[in-house]
Amino acid sequence: MSDVSGSELRALMARVPSVEKVMASAEFAALIVEYGRTQVLGAVRESLDRWRAGAQSGDASVSALDVAQLKSSVEAALRRRNESRLRSVFNLTGTVLHTNLGRALLPDEAVQAVMKALTQPANLEFDLGTGKRGDRDDLIDDLICELTGAEAATVVNNNAAAVLLTLSALASKKEVIVSRGELVEIGGAFRIPDIMSRAGAKLREIGTTNRTHLKDYEEAIGPQTALLMKVHASNYAISGFTKEVALDEIAPLAHTRGLAVAVDLGSGTLVDLSQWGLPRETTVRETVEAGADIVTFSGDKLLGGPQAGLIVGRRDLIAKIKKHPLKRALRVGKLTLAALEPVLQLYRAPERLTERLTTLRLLTRAAGDIRLAAERVQPALQHAVGERYAVTAEPMFSQIGSGALPVDVLPSYGLVVKTVDGKRGGRQLLALEKMLREMVRPVIGRIADDALRLDLRCLEAADEAELIEQLKGVRA
Numbered sequence: 001m002s003d004v005s006g007s008e009l010r011a012l013m014a015r016v017p018s019v020e021k022v023m024a025s026a027e028f029a030a031l032i033v034e035y036g037r038t039q040v041l042g043a044v045r046e047s048l049d050r051w052r053a054g055a056q057s058g059d060a061s062v063s064a065l066d067v068a069q070l071k072s073s074v075e076a077a078l079r080r081r082n083e084s085r086l087r088s089v090f091n092l093t094g095t096v097l098h099t100n101l102g103r104a105l106l107p108d109e110a111v112q113a114v115m116k117a118l119t120q121p122a123n124l125e126f127d128l129g130t131g132k133r134g135d136r137d138d139l140i141d142d143l144i145c146e147l148t149g150a151e152a153a154t155v156v157n158n159n160a161a162a163v164l165l166t167l168s169a170l171a172s173k174k175e176v177i178v179s180r181g182e183l184v185e186i187g188g189a190f191r192i193p194d195i196m197s198r199a200g201a202k203l204r205e206i207g208t209t210n211r212t213h214l215k216d217y218e219e220a221i222g223p224q225t226a227l228l229m230k231v232h233a234s235n236y237a238i239s240g241f242t243k244e245v246a247l248d249e250i251a252p253l254a255h256t257r258g259l260a261v262a263v264d265l266g267s268g269t270l271v272d273l274s275q276w277g278l279p280r281e282t283t284v285r286e287t288v289e290a291g292a293d294i295v296t297f298s299g300d301k302l303l304g305g306p307q308a309g310l311i312v313g314r315r316d317l318i319a320k321i322k323k324h325p326l327k328r329a330l331r332v333g334k335l336t337l338a339a340l341e342p343v344l345q346l347y348r349a350p351e352r353l354t355e356r357l358t359t360l361r362l363l364t365r366a367a368g369d370i371r372l373a374a375e376r377v378q379p380a381l382q383h384a385v386g387e388r389y390a391v392t393a394e395p396m397f398s399q400i401g402s403g404a405l406p407v408d409v410l411p412s413y414g415l416v417v418k419t420v421d422g423k424r425g426g427r428q429l430l431a432l433e434k435m436l437r438e439m440v441r442p443v444i445g446r447i448a449d450d451a452l453r454l455d456l457r458c459l460e461a462a463d464e465a466e467l468i469e470q471l472k473g474v475r476a
Contacts, residue, residue, distance in 0.1 A: 048065075088441055092444060104305060105362075110306070144312060151313065154318055161330040163195055181209050182230060183231070230263045231266075265284065267302040270283060371413040376468070
């Protein structure tokens with residue numbers, strides 16, 4: 001700050017170009033074409049107001065203002081204002097299905113189907129056979145039933161909605177029996193007891209946190225019982241002295257009492273993942289065959305599709321669910337259906353899934369291939385972070401994510417960044433993590449054990465080349 005005399009201030013103000021002159025100048029013509037006159041006019045006025053405020057306050061950095069200088073300021077402001085808040089990032093966290101980074105990446109078939117649905121009219125609720133109004137669930141109902149063995153199916157916007165709708169339609173003002181060890185909380189403070197309360201159902205807890213027996217279910221059944229429910233504990237595991245009642249034991253009990261069994265699988269998978277060396281997870285078909293009357297699961301986790309909640313099961317129960325008023329509020333739009341159908345069709349050829357389904361391709365990626373990628377990226381990252389840091393390619397472990405198989409890890413490889421002096425360098429690492437996060441395409445890693453760790457499991461060939469090129473233009 002410095003003192004500016006009145007005469008100097010008046011001289012500066014006199015040289016400020018008028019708004020009309022600025023807007024009519026050749027320098028601003030291209031900006032008006034790109035952003036529109038309204039936006040440019042607003043940005044010009046804001047920029048001029050800031051300059052005047054600085055000049056009047058005696059800011060020493062304020063100098064005479066010309067059109068070219070003003071254009072630079074306005075262009076930067078317009079670029080920031082029009083930049084999308086939803087941006088592509090490099091997911092180097094080691095979590096494949098990362099909730100905060102969008103979970104499953106869609107295969108090309110789904111992307112093309114969404115593009116077509118975005119740009120052309122489609123038979124969303126129109127029966128091409130009869131020429132009359134149709135049901136949007138019919139677009140994928142047969143396909144889901146083919147893959148799961150269920151009698152009927154419906155789709156809502158996520159698995160939490162699927163559970164809410166199921167309980168609202170089948171158990172309102174009645175009791176639902178659930179083992180205490182399955183009363184889980186998942187991301188976003190979604191708790192089974194809370195969702196049950198919002199659905200108007202009454203929770204009947206049985207057993208203890210670590211042990212529940214069949215007799216606990218049997219003794220809890222009463223006149224107010226509507227459902228027996230099992231919840232897949234996908235985001236935690238209890239070990240040691242435990243006891244869980246299997247579905248094929250619960251289902252006969254429920255059916256002899258005239259009751260239905262609902263199973264919330266959470267992530268849900270349509271194929272046996274162990275055939276590719278991944279941890280074993282009960283499939284939807286196995287759950288249906290074990291006696292479940294209703295099964296709910298996600299579309300954007302292990303299934304590898306768009307965000308959706310799928311409900312499959314007995315035809316009469318699905319019909320009742322579809323008639324519930326909440327169904328309309330929770331239904332999916334054409335983009336979700338357009339993406340979901342081709343993903344489901346990929347499961348008709350399970351032997352090709354590791355090539356065509358993005359999620360499965362990333363989960364089954366060999367650690368040796370990831371190591372080679374880490375060695376290729378290492379020099380560019382070392383250049384970007386500078387000599388204060390040492391970058392090494394090291395083995396690490398990835399995880400599936402989004403609550404799926406929480407105690408299982410996948411051998412992987414990545415880059416580890418530490419301070420050269422060997423000190424903990426907490427603030428330095430945070431600053432470095434922030435620098436990478438503020439790149440044109442942000443790089444998202446994680447800080448653990450006094451190091452910044454970048455797991456390259458989710459970095460495929462095209463992204464690898466882009467990351468290296470981006471790092472070459474950066475210097476800490």
